[in-house]
Amino acid sequence: MTGSIKGLERFDSPTKGRSLRVTRAFKVGELIFSSQAYSYVLSLNERGCYCEFCFTRKEGLAKCGKCKKAFYCNVKCQKGDWAMHKLECSAMMAFRENWCPSETTRLVARILAKKKTQKERCVSEKIMLIGEMQSHVEDVDNEKREMNEADIAGLYRFYSKHLDLPDHKDLLTLLSQVSCNGFTIEDDELSHIGTAIYPDVALINHSCLPSVIVTYDGMSAEVRAVKDMKPGDEVLISYIDLLYPTDDRNNRLRESYYFTCDCQECKSKSKDKAKLKVRKRSDPIETDVINNMVRYARKAIREFRALKHTKNILLIIITWSLFELLEMCEHSLEEMGAVFDDSNIYMLHMMYQAMGVCGCMEDLDGAVRYGEKIVKPYSQLYPPNSLNVSSIYLKLGRIYMLLDKPSMGLNAFKKAMAIMEVAHGKDHLYLKELRKEMAQK
Template identity: 30%
Template sequence: MAVKIEKFTSEDRGRGYRTVTRVKVGELVLKAQPFVHVLCNTERGNRCDFCLRSTESLLRCSSCKFSRYCNVKCQRSAWTCHKAECKSLKKVSPRIPPGSVRLMSRILYKLKDKSCESQTITEFMSLQSHDTALTPEKKEQFSQLLFVLNQYVDEGTLPNDVSDLLCIFGRMTSNSFSVCDSEMKPIGVGIYPSASLLNHSCDPNCVAVFNGTDLCIRAVKPISVGDECVISYIEMMSTTSERREHLQDQYYFQCVCHACKDIDKDNLKQSIQCHTGGCNEPIVMKNNGFAACSKCGHQYDKTHHQIVSQSVNVVKQALLKIEDAKKQQNIELVLQLCEQHLENSVLHSYNIYMVQLFDKAMDVCIELQQWESALNYGLKTTEPYRLHYPSYHPNTGVQFARIAKLQMYLSYLQEAHRYLQEALNILEVTHGKGHPLTTDLQRLLHECQEERRVQRTKQLDADDPLRGAQIVNVHQKDI
């Protein structure tokens, strides 16, 4: 791959990457392998600890009986990192250490590994630690982590000076990436020092996706020579205040990008629904109240602001209850809570909290094999996804692909073909044409086209019973 970016330093944003050549939409600008990574404990038994790929048959480490691998090759490749960890896992067995403890211990083992390249260690140690800016909550997390680490790692692994360990903890928490599967669901956590130099924007020109443990950064907008390459560190379908709070808490800076100043877009994310005669238009905030409906002209007084605030708080509490129910694997309660708060809501379907409810309802309906309901909930998310995400965003592509698969299963082939094509157009930009997700979609699109052809042929035969006989006669005449 030709070099398209270079490192630079600025006074206001620190280090970052800028382009040295013009970058087109969909082009790969950076590919990185992890300094260290761990598989989420929730995925244990489903995925390989080394390559993180899903497989039905996994080989278990005969020593610690904890780590699992998809084949001997992965097991051997993991041994450099797993060798020291294996002893620690046996030491605390049958307890399962938290992912943060395993990630921290792997960093410590790597820093003491004399066979590790010095440049790799230097890259990690040069990352910002923000140790002097850690909040009381983060310091409490560090204290708890240190307590478990003392029980977990071998003597001599921890630095003699606690402040050195605090700096490593800061680098870990401020620079870790959630490693996601092809459907953008977190399956692990990794440290990618080279990619950590990418700065944040709520309106990014690049996106980060994964292929196994490989982190790939691709352009989702044309980037001119000398322009900075930026990604989003956080979920973009959230309000400006929520994004800023998350960025300040996790990364210790206040975002001032132009997307954070787009009041109209922020208001649309918090819109209510016009109930005048079934109008159903989105009503947005304006001057501490609500603007008149753009369709029917109905005026909303300031009393609605309090009603909406209460409704939003109720939905937020419901989302917390839904997460608790999911952890308890009570999927029936999840669906019940979703349906309860989606029914007769004053919030518009464009409202991001409604979108979250639609998403969760879709997920649980798929789990319950209620395919029609899952499709209906999924379709309600399509317009909000188009509005609130950039033109090319992996979440939109994945969502449209999921909808298309439901439509194919339910034989809505014309609609499935449209959503498959739209999903493929997005994901070939965000993931690349050779990614397993896009090649799978290309295959599905071909299958859908074939099924549509067969369906049309059957319909023509049904409309004209003599058509089949005429075709046979023509063939016999040719013979």
């Protein structure tokens, strides 16, 4: 029997299928609902920084006494996580440096373990069961099929001792469901912390003009309105980064979620001209030159995304030194800058990458230089209350403070806070930490 969430109802949309809408009015920043994770996993890169069980970020976490790899706030958290951690604990000791399942494999193993012990509907399945989530298993291309097969091989290699694995077909379906419905848990600067499954939140459809935003309190998902909503309005989130023009967004949606968006923004393409702005020149730039540069830019972005998908940032640094990465950014910016305006989204993408690399190199002046070029166009091109904008203000604020520019730092923090109070709620831990940060200056 389907459960319910106060103020919401599930319905069947004639164009989108299963959907969610509000049954009462909600104001901007108001919490529509929150959901505990059905299952979740902390990223290996964040071990030692966050508690594996509650995702609390703090220093002085205690190690698991057996594997010495997992970290917890206290004994209570360690005991709470044991049902899931035991899937990995002995395997990590046995395989040592050869223990290397993907994050998806780790999450799927935990889902299977939970399903085995689950006797009734989970609190994260009030309006949709995990088994109801869309899989699109029949739409998976060869590349994704190979990735799924590699994840299945990882399940057998690293988890078969503690799990009775279902048949191959069911595993492929579950992996496809996780791929289409998994949520990336992020921190205040949008850095990846872990991955989770929230069946009720997965019911929400996509729009490039979203009505809500999903943020995280520990491992719980919180859905808040980013525009005023009236009874009957559909609850809509964005599945993708909304900076990019219509064709790019829909290519991403087709690749990852197997549909094309038909929201008002995709129909009107009202922001595409601003997003694809070219340099003003006395001799107008020919269309062919612009199209060729767009192709060049998309290729450069694909190369960076491929690097980002490398399992460990250390491997990136070994393969590509930070200087080489920065040179790659600067070369792309020089090439594109002959045609594109600085506010063009492909220029902004490369500047964002360059800002990150400068940060890793502790080149604070370089990071600020790129950040200052990014922040105004971001504010104009992203929808209101976008975390992509608040995260840039946060990063800039923290760099200004390190450069001993407190007034500029506090100004950036205030702009970040205005967005975060809507997206996270005024009492969120990130806001409390930011207020402390500001009070110290």
